[in-house]
Amino acid sequence: MSRVTEIRYVGYGVVDFDAEAGFYADVWGLERVPSDDGMAWFKTQGHDEHHVVRLRKADENRVDVIALAAPINADVDALAAQVRAGGGKIVHEPQALTTPGGGYGFRFFSPDGLLFEVSAGVARGPSRQLAQWEGVPEKISHIVLHSPDHKALVKWFCDVLGFKVSDWLGDFMCFLRCNSAHHRFAILPGPPCLNHVAYDMLTLDDMMRGAHRLKQKGIDIGWGPGRHTAGNNTFSYFVTPGGFVAEYTSELEEVDFETREATVHVPAPLVMDQWGIGTGGPQTLPHPHPNPGLFVAIEA
Ligand SMILES: [Fe+2]
The missing domain is CATH 3.10.180.10 (2,3-Dihydroxybiphenyl 1,2-Dioxygenase, domain 1)
Incomplete structure (x- = not known):
């Protein structure tokens, strides 16, 4: 690792x-x-x-x-x-x-x-084995960022933090790993900001049951359900009250951290989403804008 x-x-x-x-x-x-x-x-x-x-x-x-x-x-x-x-x-x-x-x-x-x-050395908290159909997140899966120089940020993640490239989608989206998960970060062009935070769900059924709970509470899927090609993970994207995008995902591919060789996926509708039956798309989620307070340290 x-x-x-x-x-x-x-x-x-x-x-x-x-x-x-x-x-x-x-x-x-x-x-x-x-x-x-x-x-x-x-x-x-x-x-x-x-x-x-x-x-x-x-x-x-x-x-x-x-x-x-x-x-x-x-x-x-x-x-x-x-x-x-x-x-x-x-x-x-x-x-x-x-x-x-x-x-x-x-x-x-x-x-x-x-x-x-x-x-x-951060203290560990309590945890329990989730059961199928509970539909609640198991852990954070991955974070996607935008960057004005996305290729430079990819290089920085690799050279400084030790990540490795797992896949590219065309030449605009790079998937980076720091352990056996196919990706923990991905980087896209755009203003310096967060694109979304994804949470692992125990199973595909849990992703769907979670989406059901959100729908019951008045929050529809912004994009999905679908299955990406890079990482082969399922996805459903939602928007929080504050306008941040959060994702339920499942079945993210496991890889060998040391030996996996990066591949390049050619962008196409059924590459972005192999199922092709979901609602919305990246264009229906909030548009990226620069994160307020860049290079300003907060007290907390
Ligand atoms: Fe994601």
């Missing part, structure tokens, strides 16, 4: 804090993690990652931080050195973290100005 081994959580700043918190707790299927910092922290029931979402009340809707996992403190130190050597802007050096779950980590800006954190 690479020194970065997983995604931990995504922190958002949201104008309508109550609506977004209600969405994750009552609609999306996450559980609130107790805290006394005025923010809302959520975890999945099906995995012991301490939390996967953080919400902060803010003046505009934005991504605050994308947090990644490293195995041990020495990996955090090594990654901080690599970020520094790669010209990255360090926000704070490796130190004990005061966020829920603690741990040891550092923060830095990506070349595009999005805030990242890498940490080790």
Whole structure:
């Protein structure tokens, strides 16, 4: 594996804090993690990652931080050195973290100005084996970003963070792995911002049952259901009250981290979606715009 081994959580700043918190707790299927910092922290029931979402009340809707996992403190130190050597802007050096779950980590800006954190030793939370048809997320699956220079950002993920390229879709979408999952990140052209965050569902039936719950609560599928070619994962995309795209996915391909060779998929309707029966498409989801606060460190 690479020194970065997983995604931990995504922190958002949201104008309508109550609506977004209600969405994750009552609609999306996450559980609130107790805290006394005025923010809302959520975890999945099906995995012991301490939390996967953080919400902060803010003046505009934005991504605050994308947090990644490293195995041990020495990996955090090594990654901080690599970020520094790669010209990255360090926000704070490796130190004990005061966020829920603690741990040891550092923060830095990506070349595009999005805030990242890498940490080790964060406390594990409770988890249980999900059962088929529960239709709630097991864990974060992957994150897709836009970048004004997407090929440079791909190179940065590989050279600095240790990711490997699993596939390209044409020359505009790159899928990157940091473990045996086909991708944990994908990168598209566009303004510097988040495209979406995907959550693994136990089975295809769980993705569909989850979509049912959202429909019952008044949120229709924005794009899907379908099955991508790169990663062979199923998908259904939704939009949160704050305008962020979240995905239920299942059956993401497992690969050999060291030896998989990248392939190039030629874009076509039945490559983007092998089933071709879903509603909507990328064009029916919110259009990307630059994330507010690029290269500005938030206090929390
Ligand atoms: Fe996705």
